[in-house]
Amino acid sequence: MLDRLQIIKQRFDEISDLIIQPDIISDQKRYVQLNKEYKDLKALAEKRDEYLKLTGNMEEANEIIADGSDAEMVEMAKMELDEAKKRLPELEDEIKFLLIPKDPEDAKNVMVEIRAGTGGDEASIFAGDLFRMYTKYCEDKGWRTSVVDMNEGTSGGFKEVIFEVTGDDVYGTLKFEAGVHRVQRVPQTETQGRVHTSAATVMVLPEAEEFDVQIDMNDVRIDFFCSSGPGGQSVNTTKSAVRMTHVPTGLVAQCQDEKSQHKNKDKALQVLRSRLYEMELAKKQEIDAAKRTSQVSSGDRSAKIRTYNYSQGRVTDHRIGLSMFDLDGFMNGNIHKMIDELQLVNNTEKLKESEY
DSSP states (O other), rough: HHHHHHHHHHHHHHHHHHSSSHHHHOOOOHHHHHHHHHHHHHHHHHHHHHHHHHHHHHHHHHHHHOOOOOHHHHHHHHHHHHHHHHHHHHHHHHHHHHSSSOTTTSSOOOOEEEOOOOSHHHHHHHHHHHHHHHHHHHHHHHHHEEEEEEEBBBBSSSEEEEEEEEESSHHHGGGGGOOEEEEOOOOOTTTOOOOOOEEEEEEEOOOOOOOTOOOOGGEEEEEOOOSSSSSSSSTTTTTEEEEEEEEETTTEEEOOSSHHHHHHHHHHHHHHHHHOOOOOOHHHHHHHHHOOOOOSSEEEEEEEEEEEEETTTTTEEETTTTTEEEEHHHTTTOHHHHHHHHHHHHHHHHHHHHHH
């Protein structure tokens, strides 16, 4: 482990020198890549320093205890040694997890698409609840959210809502939210108090940069149309909404959230690029899945991953069998523990693989 940490420290020092060079700063793509690598390696470099300091202190404490000439120093050394012995296995585990090869997609921003599934109006209301849950969670994380497109339900919520999330390691955090979310509750419109089951599908697409996916604009059909829904005087009078169709694949992306046609066009292109990128990523994940069966899969939009049971105040993630009983808090964005557990299970699986 120390040998690997020494190599990482050398690379960290190398990048520390590189990212302040004028030619690197002027090369945006190279600078972004190196800056990301710098942040990843910084955590490991700091853990290495802590590890070396800790083991050094343990050696020093053992020498003082072995010498035994100063009773007071011996007592202090024993206390320090006990604390260090308690910390050392924790630190080693932290380093092992940091040494797990990271998915290069994890650092990317994302496009989140929530679509109402079975359940009619209640499914649309639930899709709206999920949108609120995620936006509150993102706000708590200090991430920025921006609505790209929405199609409101007839009784509230959304038939479909697409929003962008930007911040640190967004895809790596949210990717396990992809799949079918099921809700069991008595709808507001239900007069006899019967529990209904509805569903919504969540897709989490890593946002593709221009250098990730090259789109030939000759392959894209662009249509302009009037926005629908709330939006003031310009709605239904100005063709500011944009729909893009990638002819070779049939993929469609649209945006009508901005008043500017130009801004809508940029956002629609961003969504289209992310969807094309996700297609390629899905193929890669399929190949990876054939090599190993991960308990916490990501990207399978047909898999039922979680149930929200309102009568029992319970939310259950079926992949890891974890149930939480603070449903109100969960729906208000307090989903940190669930996401942490999903990441922990996934990292533990990766750690086991790396040991064989």
